[in-house]
């Protein structure tokens with residue numbers, strides 16, 4: 001008995017030691033070289049100012065309920081001390097947490113319901129100020145449902161030198177380019193269903209990178225998209241277009257915009273996941289939902305939606321709540337079809353591609369926002385995992401994925417055809 005107790009205690013100590021080691025490494029990772037540390041949070045009545053000891057990249061604000069809070073995610077920032085200076089407003093406490101290497105979160109506890117208004121960065125990107133606008137309970141709930149509002153850092157920061165190993169400074173393409181439609185391949189019969197395959201990332205946006213072998217998400221997504229196209233063209237049952245057929249950058253709206261303009265029947269965005277934990281592996285299918293199915297899905301959406309923001313410049317060319325996704329009723333049917341396809345994709349592709357056990361997740365992914373095109377985002381595996389990145393980069397792996405996806409697509413359209421004929425038949 002005593003022995004058992006001692007062993008348990010030893011195990012507990014070991015666990016504690018491991019925990020504190022893990023914590024130490026997390027804290028180390030969460031302190032990138034030149035990120036702007038949060039040096040002060042100042043509250044003067046309804047005016048709030050966050051100061052940083054270096055310029056930061058941008059921010060987004062959102063509300064949390066029960067208890068009511070305002071949260072700000074500051075990209076390119078590092079947390080400082082909890083608490084705040086000043087007082088006299090709706091704020092009772094301020095806490096900070098590092099949510100990722102790149103992002104610090106500041107949470108304001110509220111005494112009375114309030115929302116963020118008139119948020120803006122100083123020209124040097126070293127402070128962010130906003131007003132707290134008092135609202136009713138129902139006003140707060142309504143604002144809560146709107147999701148995140150993006151606060152862009154000043155464009156003056158475009159000229160700044162890259163600060164992190166993986167950050168890249170690039171010439172910014174004009175946001176308001178005309179949409180260039182890609183060629184449609186396959187049977188000339190316009191009645192054949194059209195599938196648009198979107199290779200995630202591209203150009204100056206590499207997507208996720210494996211730190212060991214340097215494999216980049218943008219390369220594997222392109223190779224996989226091309227393999228899927230080739231596989232689909234072999235059977236000749238559907239028409240296919242790729243949003244990009246080379247190493248170029250497209251903003252998220254262009255990607256689903258192409259699918260809409262071409263009147264696509266199905267849109268599949270190809271990605272490869274990454275995680276701090278390099279053991280994480282396997283494929284996941286995401287479909288659109290206003291609320292994420294879990295924290296991991298929320299994090300993934302935040303990461304993928306960020307493709308339009310390079311060094312704090314919003315390439316989406318829209319202001320305010322561009323990153324918040326509202327789903328109207330016309331999207332419900334597409335969402336149901338998308339969810340059905342997600343299940344089918346796992347069923348048909350599982351013999352070829354290893355899936356995670358929770359293979360279908362929901363998130364507010366910008367690239368899936370075409371209201372009338374059933375759409376899924378296929379995270380084909382983890383580029384951060386050794387085995388997955390080898391599979392995704394290999395010709396054999398790409399062909400296996402392509403075979404699985406093509407089977408799912410063919411079953412999907414065969415089913416639709418049967419349904420149509422049933423309806424036509426009475």
Ligand code: ZN
Nearest residue numbers: 200207271272
């Ligand atoms: Zn991606």
